[in-house]
Amino acid sequence: MHDHAAVALLINPENPLGEVESKATEVASLAISQQLDVFNARNEIELLAVFAALKQKRMDALIISTDNFFYTQIRWLGALSAWHAIPAIGPLREFAVAGGLVSYAASIPEVFRQAGVYVGRILRGAKAADLPVQQPSKFELVINLKTAKALGLTIPQSLLATADEVIE
DSSP: OOSSOEEEEEEOTTOHHHHHHHHHHHHHHHHTTOEEEEEEOSSHHHHHHHHHHHHHTTOOEEEEOOOHHHHHTHHHHHHHHHHTTOOEEESSHHHHHTTOSEEEEEOHHHHHHHHHHHHHHHHTTOOGGGSOOOOOOOEEEEEEHHHHHHHTOOOOHHHHHHOSEEEO
């Protein structure tokens, strides 16, 4: 066992935002003296190699970055995390549903609702260029208690109380 948990960050090197997310996570890790290893995957085969490397390097946790490719693989990523017994946080609710430990992400129904409001404004004559850029305002925390139990982890009651959904 390590003095500190060894945390892995999974990014897609072809996503320009992956580098931004990687740097931000590294800064945060340094601030709390947290070991962080960055792993890259851009396709299914590389994802399998990453999970093999996570086991071999005895990583204690995994953060899956936001990425369109990862979104297309989100259920598989949840299943892989559960299969390899790696506590992981993913960017969509479906990740936790598929066996990942935790998901924390913008509420997709709320994002689509906001998009619908914008479409309505444009159809009523607003110019798209004149509408302000909006960030998601509602985020959802989903915790998979079945996965936590399988991993031998106890989720603090205070965290469970803040969750939008707890999978039992």
